[in-house]
Amino acid sequence: MSTNAHPLDALGDPTRRQLFELLRRGPQSVGELAAQLPVSRPAVSQHLRVLESAGLVTHERVRTRHLYELNGNGVVELRAWVDGFWDEALARFKAAAETKGEAS
Amino acid sequence: MSDALVIEAVRKTITVDCVVEEAFRVFTTDMISWWPIGSHSIHGNEVKEILFEEREGGEVYEVTAEGKKGYWGSVLSWEPPTRVVLAWNILEREAVPTEVEVRFTAEREKTRVDLEHRGWEAVEEDGSAKRDNYDTGWGHVLGLYEARLG
Numbered sequence: 672m673s674t675n676a677h678p679l680d681a682l683g684d685p686t687r688r689q690l691f692e693l694l695r696r697g698p699q700s701v702g703e704l705a706a707q708l709p710v711s712r713p714a715v716s717q718h719l720r721v722l723e724s725a726g727l728v729t730h731e732r733v734r735t736r737h738l739y740e741l742n743g744n745g746v747v748e749l750r751a752w753v754d755g756f757w758d759e760a761l762a763r764f765k766a767a768a769e770t771k772g773e774a775s
Numbered sequence: 776m777s778d779a780l781v782i783e784a785v786r787k788t789i790t791v792d793c794v795v796e797e798a799f800r801v802f803t804t805d806m807i808s809w810w811p812i813g814s815h816s817i818h819g820n821e822v823k824e825i826l827f828e829e830r831e832g833g834e835v836y837e838v839t840a841e842g843k844k845g846y847w848g849s850v851l852s853w854e855p856p857t858r859v860v861l862a863w864n865i866l867e868r869e870a871v872p873t874e875v876e877v878r879f880t881a882e883r884e885k886t887r888v889d890l891e892h893r894g895w896e897a898v899e900e901d902g903s904a905k906r907d908n909y910d911t912g913w914g915h916v917l918g919l920y921e922a923r924l925g
Contacts, residue, residue, distance in 0.1 A: 683814045692866035746782060746899040753865060753873075753892055754785045760811060761789050761890065767809035768791045768801040768886075 681725035682752045686710055687718045691745060694728060698740035784893035791886045795879045798886040799856035802877060803827050812837070817845030829853060835861065848872055863892070871897045 682688055686708065693704055701719065705712040719739055722728040727748050730739045791798050801808060804827045812822040821839040825847075828834050833850040849872075852860035857879050862872040873894040880887045 685817060685819055688866050695866075746895055749865065749898070750782055750785065750895050756815065757785060757787050757890060757892065760809070760815070761787055761888070763809040763811060764802060764888075765789055765791050767805070768793050768798050771793070771797060771801055771805070771808070 681721050681727055682749070684718070684721075686714070687722055690715065690718055690722060691727065691741070691749075694739060694741045695745060698731075698733075698738040700736055700738055704739070782895035782899065784891050784895075786892075787890045789888050790882065791888055792884075793886060794884065795881040795886045796856040798888060799859070799879050802879075802888070803855075803859060804829060806835075817847075818843060829855070848875075852876075865898075871900075873898060 682691060689708055690704060693699065693707055701712055701715050704719075705715045708715065719728060719730070723730065726742055727745060728739055729742045730737060732738075806825045806827055810816075810825060812825075813820050816822045816837050818837060818839045821841075821843070822837045822845075823840045824838045826834070826836050826838060828850065831850055831853045833853065835847045835849065837845040837847065846864065848861050848863040850859065851862050851874070852858060859877050861875045863875045864872045871894075873892060876891045876893070878889045880889070
C-alpha cells in the first residue's frame with residue numbers, strides 16, 4: 672500500500688504545475704520534460720512520481736521510450752485543485768481585509 | 776467542437792468585516808498582503824510585489840526582488856468598488872486563460888464577496904487540441920520512419 676499524494680498538494684508546487692501544463696501538450700519523456708525546465712532530470716522524475724501518486728499522471732513504455740502523460744485530460748483535477756485553493760486564499764484575504772479595515 | 780461539455784464554475788461567497796471600498800482595494804491592488812505566493816506563484820518566495828494595473832486591459836503580474844516578472848493574467852472589467860473580472864492563467868504557460876469574476880456588495884458595514892472562477896471548458900478544449908496536434912505530429916514522424924525501413 673502506497674500513501675497517495677493529494678492532487679491539491681501535488682499541484683501546489685510551481686515546478687509540478689509546469690510539468691502538468693507541459694503534459695497537456697501530449698505524452699513526453701523525462702528527458703524531454705527536463706529540457707524545457709530549469710531543473711535536473713532526477714528532480715523531474717521525483718516531481719512526476721508525486722503527480723503520479725496523486726493520480727494526475729501515468730506512464731507507459733512505448734517501444735524504447737518511457738513516456739509520461741496526463742491521466743485523463745487533467746481539467747477536472749485542475750478545477751478541483753482551484754476550488755480548494757480559493758477556500759484557502761479567501762480566508763487569507765478576509766484576514767488581511769479585516770486587519771487593514773481596522774487600522775484605517 | 777466536441778460534445779457540449781459543461782464543467783461547473785467554482786463559486787465562493789464570503790463576508791468580510793470592512794467597507795466595500797477597502798475589500799475591493801485589498802483584493803486587487805493590495806493582493807500581496809494575502810496571496811499565498813510561496814505556493815501559488817511562478818517565482819515562489821522570491822516574489823516581492825504583485826502589480827495590478829487598475830484599468831480594463833491592464834495586466835496582473837508578479838515581480839521578484841531582482842526584477843524578474845511573471846505574468847498571471849489581465850483585467851477584463853474594472854468597476855471599482857463593486858466588480859472586477861480577470862482573464863487568469865492558472866498554469867504559467869497556459870494558452871487559454873480561465874476567467875475570475877469577483878463582485879463586492881455592501882451589506883451594512885460589511886462586504887459580501889462573491890467569486891466565480893469559470894471557463895474550464897476552454898482549457899479542456901485547448902488541451903485536447905494540443906494533444907491532437909501532438910498525435911498528428913508523431914504519426915507523421917513514425918510514418919516517415921516506417922517508410923524508410925520498408
